[in-house]
Amino acid sequence: MIxxxxxxxxxxxWFESLRTAIxxxxxxxxxxxxxxAKFEYIAWDRTDxxxxxxxxxxxxxxxxxVFEKVGVNVSTVGGxxxxxxxxxxxxxxxxxxxxxxxVSLVAHMANPHVPAVHMNTxxxxxxxxxxxxxxDLNPPMPYDEDTAEFHAALKAACGAHDPEHYPRFxxxxxxxxxxxxxxxxxxxxxxxxxxxxxxxxxxxxxxxDVGRAFLDVFPRLVRKRMGMDFTAEDKQRQFEWRxxxxxxxxxxxxxxxxxxxxxxxxxxxxxxxxxMAAWS
Numbered sequence: 001m002i003x004x005x006x007x008x009x010x011x012x013x014w015f016e017s018l019r020t021a022i023x024x025x026x027x028x029x030x031x032x033x034x035x036x037a038k039f040e041y042i043a044w045d046r047t048d049x050x051x052x053x054x055x056x057x058x059x060x061x062x063x064x065x066v067f068e069k070v071g072v073n074v075s076t077v078g079g080x081x082x083x084x085x086x087x088x089x090x091x092x093x094x095x096x097x098x099x100x101x102x103v104s105l106v107a108h109m110a111n112p113h114v115p116a117v118h119m120n121t122x123x124x125x126x127x128x129x130x131x132x133x134x135x136d137l138n139p140p141m142p143y144d145e146d147t148a149e150f151h152a153a154l155k156a157a158c159g160a161h162d163p164e165h166y167p168r169f170x171x172x173x174x175x176x177x178x179x180x181x182x183x184x185x186x187x188x189x190x191x192x193x194x195x196x197x198x199x200x201x202x203x204x205x206x207x208x209d210v211g212r213a214f215l216d217v218f219p220r221l222v223r224k225r226m227g228m229d230f231t232a233e234d235k236q237r238q239f240e241w242r243x244x245x246x247x248x249x250x251x252x253x254x255x256x257x258x259x260x261x262x263x264x265x266x267x268x269x270x271x272x273x274x275x276m277a278a279w280s
Contacts, residue, residue, distance in 0.1 A: 002053060007200060008123070011101050012076045014204075014211075016074050018103050019060065019072050022215055026039075026062065026072075027039065029219060030066055030067065035064045035066065037065065041059070042058065042267075043058050044056050044057055046079075046263055048080060049082055049263070054077055054263065055075070055078050055079075056077065057073060057268060058074050058075075059271060060073060060074075064110075066110055067108075068110040069108045069274065070105070070108070071104075071105065071271030071272065072103070073104045073105075074102070074103050075104075077099070077101075077263075080096045082261070086098075089126060090124070090126060090130065091128030094127065095126065097126065098125065101123050102133070103119075104120040105118065106118050107218075111230055112141055112237060112238035113141055113225040113228040114139075114225040115140075115150075115187070116137075118135065118272070119211075120134070120255060121207045121211055128195075129200065131193075131196040131203045131204065131207045133193060133207060134169065134172075134190060134191045134210070135154065135213075136187055136191075137190055137221075138188070138245060139188060140237050143225075149217060150217055150218070151189070154191050154213055155170075157206075157209040157212070161202065161205070161206045165191075169193045170190070172192045173189050177189065179252070182244060182247070186244065186245060239277050240278050240280060242277035243278055243279045249272050256269055
């Protein structure tokens with residue numbers, strides 16, 4: 001068991017409560033189509049390279065009629081970063097001690113008209129303390145009105161705190177969620193932010209609002225599209241788009257690298273990968 005100070009405990013409690021709220025809502029959507037699918041929760045423990053307990057987390061996965069595969073994970077880990085990797089982490093160049101807590105979500109949908117989605121928010125402590133996270137929509141078959149609705153929810157969450165947040169974090173997402181070798185974006189964007197450390201209470205409140213905005217908007221989009229008819233060609237298009245998603249997460253995603261480099265649970269880290277994908 002790692003010791004947490006007040007800020008760390010508050011952040012951890014929020015991420016775990018957000019996980020519970022999201023999973024409850026997603027299970028309710030499954031129930032609406034007559035599915036009894038539920039999340040399966042698997043706890044895992046981490047041992048720090050020093051040999052001391054290094055925290056752990058809970059991997060939650062559900063496979064149903066609407067959500068072909070959705071993972072909602074929470075983790076709280078700490079200890080010492082190793083070697084050159086420490087130098088790449090904000091505030092860990094001189095002191096490799098770190099703490100990280102957060103929630104991470106990826107949903108791959110059964111109906112290709114329903115967009116896949118990613119969301120995560122996190123709090124990290126090194127010699128500095130900061131929040132990061134965001135959410136982005138990944139539709140195999142984009143609808144302009146869905147893209148607009150998703151962005152409007154995130155813009156409203158940003159605007160309640162700082163009018164510069166949305167344009168800055170949207171641009172950051174556009175730059176980050178890009179697949180250079182494919183010369184294409186992973187999806188239709190959203191927001192991405194990191195190293196938010198100006199005022200802890202304000203930054204924590206903003207991070208909470210990002211989670212609430214996601215919980216408000218994404219279920220609406222799911223319910224709008226989950227009953228639409230689709231063809232075998234639509235499904236093949238979805239599989240090929242999932243291949244692009246997998247490429248990004250395995251080659252470029254910072255969260256994947258951080259989890260693997262810090263000794264996280266491999267199944268939890270790679271829960272973002274789709275259940276089925278295709279490459280032409």
